[in-house]
Amino acid sequence: xxxxxxxxxxxxxxxxxxxxxxxxxxxxxxxxxxxxxxxxxxxxxxxxxxxxxxxxxxxxxxxxxxxxxxxxxxxxxxxxxxxxxxxxxxxxxxxxxxxxxxxxxxxxxxxxxxxxxxxxxxxxxxxxxxxxxxxxxxxxxxxxxxxxxxxxxxxxxxxxxxxxxxxxxxxxxxxxxxxxxxxxxxxxxxxxxxxxxxxxxxxxxxxxxxxxxxxxxxxxxxxxxxxxxxxxxxxxxxxxxxx
Amino acid sequence: xxxxxxxxxxxxxxxxxxxxxxxxxxxxxxxxxxxxxxxxxxxxxxxxxxxxxxxxxxxxxxxxxxxxxxxxxxxxxxxxxxxxxxxxxxxxxxxxxxxxxxxxxxxxxxxxxxxxxxxxxxxxxxxxxxxxxxxxxxxxxxxxxxxxxxxxxxxxxxxxxxxxxxxxxxxxxxxxxxxxxxxxxxxxxxxxxxxxxxxxxxxxxxxxxxxxxxxxxxxxxxxxxxxxxxxxxx
Numbered sequence: 025x026x027x028x029x030x031x032x033x034x035x036x037x038x039x040x041x042x043x044x045x046x047x048x049x050x051x052x053x054x055x056x057x058x059x060x061x062x063x064x065x066x067x068x069x070x071x072x073x074x075x076x077x078x079x080x081x082x083x084x085x086x087x088x089x090x091x092x093x094x095x096x097x098x099x100x101x102x103x104x105x106x107x108x109x110x111x112x113x114x115x116x117x118x119x120x121x122x123x124x125x126x127x128x129x130x131x132x133x134x135x136x137x138x139x140x141x142x143x144x145x146x147x148x149x150x151x152x153x154x155x156x157x158x159x160x161x162x163x164x165x166x167x168x169x170x171x172x173x174x175x176x177x178x179x180x181x182x183x184x185x186x187x188x189x190x191x192x193x194x195x196x197x198x199x200x201x202x203x204x205x206x207x208x209x210x211x212x213x214x215x216x217x218x219x220x221x222x223x224x225x226x227x228x229x230x231x232x233x234x235x236x237x238x239x240x241x242x243x244x245x246x247x248x249x250x251x252x253x254x255x256x257x258x259x260x261x262x263x264x265x266x267x
Numbered sequence: 268x269x270x271x272x273x274x275x276x277x278x279x280x281x282x283x284x285x286x287x288x289x290x291x292x293x294x295x296x297x298x299x300x301x302x303x304x305x306x307x308x309x310x311x312x313x314x315x316x317x318x319x320x321x322x323x324x325x326x327x328x329x330x331x332x333x334x335x336x337x338x339x340x341x342x343x344x345x346x347x348x349x350x351x352x353x354x355x356x357x358x359x360x361x362x363x364x365x366x367x368x369x370x371x372x373x374x375x376x377x378x379x380x381x382x383x384x385x386x387x388x389x390x391x392x393x394x395x396x397x398x399x400x401x402x403x404x405x406x407x408x409x410x411x412x413x414x415x416x417x418x419x420x421x422x423x424x425x426x427x428x429x430x431x432x433x434x435x436x437x438x439x440x441x442x443x444x445x446x447x448x449x450x451x452x453x454x455x456x457x458x459x460x461x462x463x464x465x466x467x468x469x470x471x472x473x474x475x476x477x478x479x480x481x482x483x484x485x486x487x488x489x490x491x492x493x494x495x496x497x498x499x500x501x
Contacts, residue, residue: 072392105394115389119407119484129393132403161484181393 025050026071026185026216031080031091033066033240040066041077042240048233050184053208053217055227055248058237059262064220067237068187071218073104105133108178112190114170116162122173123149123158126180134181141180148176151210168199172206179210186211188219204229224266227251236262275455278446285442286463293438294425297360301367301424302417308372309379310401323372330369336430338362343434359431363424371420378413379405411482418475422468429464439463 026048033041040063048054056064069075071082082089087103089095116125126145130136136144149155152172154165162170171191178186188207192200200223208230211217219226227234227248234251236244236259244251244259251259308323330338343358353361382405390400432441443460447453 074388074391101394107392109389109392111385111389111392113385115383115385117386117389117404117408119411128403129395132399133394133396163484177393 025084027081027083028071029081029083031067031070031077031082033063033070033075033077040240041070044080044241046235046242046245048185048216048218050216051213052232053212053219053230054233054235055231056218056220056235056237057222057224057227057262058243062237063240064237065189066240068109068189068218068220071185072107072109072187073100074109105181106184108181108183108186110171110174110178110186110188110191112193114162114167114174114194116170116173116177118162121159121161122154122165125162125173126177129177130180145176145180148179149173152176152206166199167195168202171195171203175203175206175210183215185216185218188217188221190220190222192221192223201225222266224263271452271455274446274450274452275459278443278450278456278459281446282439282443282460283463285437286439286467289436289438290425290428291467293356293359293363293428293431293436294421297363297367297428298421298424300360300364302371302375304364304368305371305375306406308368309376312372312376313379314397326365327369327372330365335362335366335427336433338366339430339434355431355434355436358434359428359436363427363431366427367420367424371417374413374416374420375409378409378416381412382408411484414475414478414482418471418478422471425467425471426464 027046028048029045031041031044032039044063044067056067058064066075070077076095077091079092081091082103084103084106087099089099089103117128120128123142123145126148127138127141130141130144131138146155146158149158152175154169154172154176157165157169157173162173165173171194175191191207192203195203204223204226207217207219212230217230219231221227231248233245234248235242236251238258244254244256246254252263254260308327311319311323314320339359339362342353342362343355346353386404386408387400390404395404428438429440431438432444435441437445439460443456447456450456
């Protein structure tokens, strides 16, 4: 279980996360929804340490990170390495082939033997269905294919927690479903998934829990059904708009 | 055969060989050292490392704000007054390297900053340290952006090395001056040395296009290939 306790994050005068607390169950898929500017992406980036919270506590397994105190950098790095991130814009390395994109971090960061890293990458490529593209460059692939590779790249680091930051927002609706199925196929049950999305299909199809974020705070949480039948005016309004 | 033509032909190889023996090695050494210095200065300034960052700023300010020939004279003629005697060629290498380092640091800095934020974030999210990220992800992409302007300074440098003649380095230009003093044919001899500089720079221009081709990991190669096959089909 990953616990976030009283997390605060602001950029200048703009307070993005306000004393936010939530619990994320291990090996389950949590979907975070909310309108633009509600703090969804910032929350994800805080968990990945791309931006560090100003205050609050992360608690995961035997680790406790207290951002209000001076941080133990080594512990922070240890936690960061337990997370993998998939971005809205894929962010594949353009100067590396598909398979090089996947093996680069395991070889460089984890000092894994080259041969083993390539073997593992090939297995991942088969899982995401793009083995035949292994020697091509990212620009030769479609958006959907690039995102599949980005997912494989994150999985290659064997994280506990997979973070998806609007993974289908840059793709057309048809591909969206494909990526959704893939995420479900390659991660479900084995990873703690946290997915930030505007797409209610994610919540409907693969979430164990949905968190509705509003102005940097948790407005509601529960299963998709619970949220869908909620009486809360704001949630109803939100669900109606994005349909 | 006229006297001018004979002098032109007789001087060609002596000048060219001085170029190959002095001008080219001097240019290559300075370009490599200068670019390394530029990368270090650029990273110091991007990371805003305390003290070093201020020193770098001051260094770039001084070098860019004073003439190269003045810098050469200070190092070669001025420093001996302070008890520091540096022979002509090392003095030229030091001064030119400092010059290339200062100008190219701005090229390298802007190229590094031009690599999209997403690339830095992807590398960071995968757990790369700053140095690993620089070497494996950022610099390879920045190189591609920096190649055209870096070749600009490379080509300038070939010609700037002629200034070393003023501190007694017998490079191509001083060699030509000496032949001129002996034969008194300034017109054809200076045109001749100009032509040889032109040849050197043309080789570099050609090299630049080869390097750019090699670095074009997107667009470039594959599109060219596709265009070709398209033409064949038609």
